[in-house]
Amino acid sequence: MTLHDTIIEDAKKVFANPQDFAEPIVYYKRNGRSRKINAVVEREDSLQLPEASDLVTPLFRVRAPNDEAEGIASDELDLGGDQIGLSPRVGEPAERRSIVRLVEHDEGMLVLECR
Amino acid sequence: MVGDSTTYPTDVQEVKRPTRFANYTPIDRQIIITQGVQNEVPELSCPGNPPAVALAQQFNIRLVLMPSERSQDAIDTLLNQFGSDVRKCICTPASSWHTFDGNALFATFGTKINFTSDGGIDGANMQLIVTYRVDEDDPTVRR
Numbered sequence: 001m002t003l004h005d006t007i008i009e010d011a012k013k014v015f016a017n018p019q020d021f022a023e024p025i026v027y028y029k030r031n032g033r034s035r036k037i038n039a040v041v042e043r044e045d046s047l048q049l050p051e052a053s054d055l056v057t058p059l060f061r062v063r064a065p066n067d068e069a070e071g072i073a074s075d076e077l078d079l080g081g082d083q084i085g086l087s088p089r090v091g092e093p094a095e096r097r098s099i100v101r102l103v104e105h106d107e108g109m110l111v112l113e114c115r
Numbered sequence: 116m117v118g119d120s121t122t123y124p125t126d127v128q129e130v131k132r133p134t135r136f137a138n139y140t141p142i143d144r145q146i147i148i149t150q151g152v153q154n155e156v157p158e159l160s161c162p163g164n165p166p167a168v169a170l171a172q173q174f175n176i177r178l179v180l181m182p183s184e185r186s187q188d189a190i191d192t193l194l195n196q197f198g199s200d201v202r203k204c205i206c207t208p209a210s211s212w213h214t215f216d217g218n219a220l221f222a223t224f225g226t227k228i229n230f231t232s233d234g235g236i237d238g239a240n241m242q243l244i245v246t247y248r249v250d251e252d253d254p255t256v257r258r
Contacts (some may be wrong), residue, residue, distance in 0.1 A: 030183060054151070054175075055133055055137045056136060056137060058136065078184050080181045080184050083140070096140060098181065115140060
């Protein structure tokens with residue numbers, strides 16, 4: 001196994017492990033399908049909306065494996081309607097939040113911005 | 116407009132007035148309404164006891180579009196259609212829309228400003244300015 005393979009494998013087994021960093025979320029596709037996956041959720045408060053300076057909203061960064069079974073595949077992602085079901089604050093019920101930006105991605109992980 | 120795709124080709128999904136921390140997630144064909152600046156209009160105010168003061172209240176009507184990445188429709192076309200539909204809806208009935216059931220003196224549309232996909236969203240902010248007159252010492256009394 002190469003270092004390249006190890007990094008991709010770590011994305012699933014370490015970062016996406018709910019015993020370590022990740023938590024269970026739901027990936028909702030625009031076409032109505034959904035699946036449960038594990039991902040790391042970073043919660044930030046009070047983003048001033050770029051399109052509306054008088055509005056603030058919570059911002060979420062979701063780090064998920066780039067994988068169509070255990071995460072989200074970069075080539076299936078649709079920034080026009082795909083959503084993530086997550087708890088806005090830890091302990092709160094999950095809500096659906098739209099994925100508005102693909103911040104970065106490689107063969108191992110995706111970083112998604114949700115609002 | 117919501118659910119009426121016969122009269123208005125843009126099938127609006129929801130209309131929101133946000134809470135303090137915007138309690139909504141952006142979706143395709145969504146309308147967000149907030150209030151903007153309020154200015155006094157001295158030439159329409161009247162002396163008296165109490166005096167009547169005319170006010171022009173700006174409303175920001177934000178049209179949010181998030182079509183599929185695979186969509187081949189031009190975003191400008193979608194936005195033009197969306198803006199036209201909203202304007203047509205607000206201006207119904209044509210003879211009296213500007214009074215908002217007799218509560219306003221008149222209403223006009225202001226600048227329409229497009230916002231682009233910095234946050235992955237395209238849309239426009241339509242300004243609607245509603246001018247009304249009330250008691251100077253009680254803004255809930257119409258004059």
